[in-house]
Amino acid sequence: MATSFLLLCLATVFGLSSGVVLSCDGSCSCNLTTGTINNCSDVTDFPDTFPNASSIQELYIVGNNITVLNSKLHIFESLKQFVITSSGVEIIQNNTFRGMGKLQHISLTRNSIVFIRHGTFADLPELQGLVLSHNDISTLDAHSVWNMSNLIDIDLSYNKITHLFSASFGPLPSVTILDLGYNRLRFVTDIALKNFPSLTNLVLTGNRIKTLNAFDFAHCSSLKSLHLSNNQINIISDKAFLSNATGKGLKINQLYLENNQLTEFPPLNDLNRLLSLLISRNSIDSIPSDAMIGLSGLRYFHMTYDRALSDIEPGVFRKSKSLINVLLNDNPRLKNLPDGLFANQKLLHTLFLGNCSLTAFPESLGSWENLKFLSIVNNSFHCDCSMKWLSKPHYWNRSWKTADLMCASPPELDNRSVLELDDSVLPCVDHTAVSNRVRNGIIFAIVTIVLIAIVALVIRFRRTVVLRWRYYRYARQTDDVPFTVDNEYSDYPSGKRKLRMSDLERDT
Structure with a gap:
């Protein structure tokens, strides 16, 4: 009965006769336009025979109760797109897709698959996409995904994989995207990654990785984007991003290290092709002056919501002259910025420093001619002459959030708007002259002490x-x-x- 019911739904979707319109009964929902069969909860298997099965190219089954996929799918020999999601699939027999040489895309998301058997996805010459996300997969047997020269994308995210074996994959020469996010991996398996020579995008987000060791990604010579956010990383080797073949840095363009447990700024100077660095939500207390000396092409730098960041040393960005977007907001312990921090940033377009504890933001911090978006709200500014430049119309007429900038000190200016700062309410102190006087005073004191010492020795x-x-x-x-x-x-x-x-x- 259940098989007949599925047959009826399939017949409805694919229109066996142009002169007959069939309808889905019961709990099923069939859509002739999109070619879907939804919510047939009583259907537990595929029919043994199906009229015109050899000509069907797309099959979408959602919300059913099919626990086992087996060789009955072979009747759809021309199938190119196979999607079965939220249908309770637990087992895929290793001969399920054998002989279906025209398959281009397989998606088995949101099912209950526990493991992938030997040879389950093998010898499918046209397959380009394999999506197995949101299952319960913990193990991939040897030769689980094997011998598919055109496979480009593998998605194994949101499973329970604890370890990758080198024998599980390969050879897969065309795979460019491997998504292993939100599994239970504790370390990077460099031997397994050697089977992906063309890999450009590796997603390891949301695992349990603690350490990146030397040459962990050495086989990924084509890697462009590396996602390592939401792990437990606290140690990164200074050779983690080197190729063991050439000893040079990998060609990574985007590196995501957000929400880890780093306490020191990682060694990244070998990544001389890095364009984007996202390293927010860690516990890094300082950015050393040489931390990014090798990142000359860096364009996007995001380091927000850091629980410990309190010091940025002078000259951090001196070699990174291509910066476009810098986000340093929501770092509550950051009180001061070194003078000229953004002096070389002629291309700087967006700068966020809101919700920190900054006490000053002088014009000498950088070059602002191309800056379009500035946010420095919710800081603890001491309003003096160095802040008055922000009230100039040619600055705040841009998309600069200065209208709501408020003074925190001195007491007489507490809660006053920065836009109100002028000579009538704020005597302008020439800090350069003051600093020169202090410097000259120190030199004079040293000379005086030396002369007194000489005179004392002569008298003695x-x-x-x-x-x-x-x-x-x-x-x-x-x-x-x-x-x-x-x-x-x-x-x-x-x-x-x-x-x-x-x-x-x-x-x-």
């Missing part, structure tokens, strides 16, 4: 210096008679004359 040893000088003059006058001087008197080596100290002290 004046008597000895004078005696030595008189002895020198006397010896020059009587150089034919050598003698020595001590504190009491000096005897000539020959003769009976004595030169007493009082003789040298006579004129003192």
